[in-house]
Amino acid sequence: MIRLTYASTAVMDFNPENLLTLLKICRVNNAAKNITGILLYLHGTFFQVLEGDEAAVDATFEAIKQDTRHKNVTLIEKLPITERVFPYWSLGFVKLEAKELSGIEGFNHFFEKDLTPASLVSHKQVIAPLLAYLHSKLLKQVTLESTEQPSVQHEELPVQHEDPFIQLLHRIIRLGLKFLALLMVIVILFGIMDVVYVIFEKITLPPFMLMTINDMLETFGAFLAVLIAVEIFLNITVYIRSDVIPVNLVVATALMAISRKIIVFDYKELPAEYVNASALVVIALGITYWLIQSKE
Numbered sequence: 001m002i003r004l005t006y007a008s009t010a011v012m013d014f015n016p017e018n019l020l021t022l023l024k025i026c027r028v029n030n031a032a033k034n035i036t037g038i039l040l041y042l043h044g045t046f047f048q049v050l051e052g053d054e055a056a057v058d059a060t061f062e063a064i065k066q067d068t069r070h071k072n073v074t075l076i077e078k079l080p081i082t083e084r085v086f087p088y089w090s091l092g093f094v095k096l097e098a099k100e101l102s103g104i105e106g107f108n109h110f111f112e113k114d115l116t117p118a119s120l121v122s123h124k125q126v127i128a129p130l131l132a133y134l135h136s137k138l139l140k141q142v143t144l145e146s147t148e149q150p151s152v153q154h155e156e157l158p159v160q161h162e163d164p165f166i167q168l169l170h171r172i173i174r175l176g177l178k179f180l181a182l183l184m185v186i187v188i189l190f191g192i193m194d195v196v197y198v199i200f201e202k203i204t205l206p207p208f209m210l211m212t213i214n215d216m217l218e219t220f221g222a223f224l225a226v227l228i229a230v231e232i233f234l235n236i237t238v239y240i241r242s243d244v245i246p247v248n249l250v251v252a253t254a255l256m257a258i259s260r261k262i263i264v265f266d267y268k269e270l271p272a273e274y275v276n277a278s279a280l281v282v283i284a285l286g287i288t289y290w291l292i293q294s295k296e
C-alpha cells in the first residue's frame with residue numbers, strides 16, 4: 001500500500017455545489033478501487049491524500065493530473081505504508097479557515113497568506129501535523145453528525161403554507177392563541193392569589209394558626225389548580241412553537257389533572273366504581289406518558 005499526497009491550484013471557483021459534484025464522483029470511484037483519503041480545499045488550493053494499492057492510487061493520480069479543473073498538480077509525497085490514516089473515508093472532505101492552519105502545531109503563519117502547492121512541497125515537515133489535524137477534524141465531524149438532534153420537521157399551523165389563504169387562517173389562529181395565552185396568564189395570577197387567600201383563610205379561622213387535614217387538602221387543590229393552569233398555558237403556546245410535539249404535553253396535563261382530583265378525593269362519599277375508573281385512567285395515562293418519554 002502507498003500514501004500519495006499532492007497539492008494543486010483550482011482554475012475555477014469551486015463553490016459548495018461544484019465541490020459536492022466532484023466529491024460524489026470521487027467517492028464512488030475511490031470506494032470501487034478501495035482507495036481512501038482526504039481532500040482539503042482552501043483559497044483555491046487543493047491538498048489531497050490518497051491511500052491504497054500502488055497501482056490503483058497511481059492510476060487515479062494520473063486521471064486527476066489530466067483534470068482541467070485544476071493546474072500545477074504537484075506531487076508532495078509518495079510513501080509505502082502499512083496502515084491507512086483515513087481508513088473510513090473514500091474521500092473525506094474538510095473545509096478549513098486559513099487562520100485555523102496557524103493554530104496547528106508545527107505550522108507557520110506564512111500559510112495564512114500562501115498555501116500553494118510549491119510552498120507545501122518546500123515545507124514537507126508540515127504534512128504530518130496537517131494530516132493529524134485533518135484526521136481529528138474528520139473524527140469530530142462524525143461525532144457531531146451522530147450526536148446532532150434530528151431536525152424537527154413538525155410545525156403546527158405553519159405560516160409558510162403554500163396556499164396564501166391557509167397562511168392567513170393560520171396567522172389569525174396564531175393571533176387568537178396568543179390572546180388565549182395572555183388570558184391564561186391572568187388566570188394563573190388569579191390562581192396564585194387564590195392560593196394565598198386559601199392559606200390565609202385556613203390559618204386565620206379557628207382553630208387559629210392551625211390547619212386540619214381537610215384544610216391542607218383544599219390548599220393542595222388550589223396549588224395544583226395553578227400548576228394545571230401553567231400546563232394549559234404551555235399547551236396553548238405549543239401551537240405557536242415548532243420544536244415540540246404537543247401530545248407529550250397534553251398527556252402530561254391530563255395526568256396532572258386526574259392526579260389532582262385523586263389527591264383531593266373524599267373516599268367516604270365517592271362510589272368504589274368512580275375510584276376504580278380513576279385508577280385505570282391514571283395507569284393508562286402513566287403508561288402513555290412513559291412510552292412517549294422513553295421514545296424521546
Ligand SMILES: Cc1cc2nc3c(=O)[nH]c(=O)nc-3n(C[C@H](O)[C@H](O)[C@H](O)COP(=O)(O)O)c2cc1C
Binds near residue numbers: 022026030091
Ligand atoms: C482536486 C481534484 C481531486 C480529485 N480526486 C479524485 C479522486 O480522489 N478520485 C477520483 O476518482 N477522481 C478524482 N478527481 C476527478 C478526476 O480528475 C476525474 O475527473 C475522475 O476520476 C473521472 O472519473 P470518471 O472516469 O468516472 O468520469 C479529482 C479531481 C479534482 C479536480
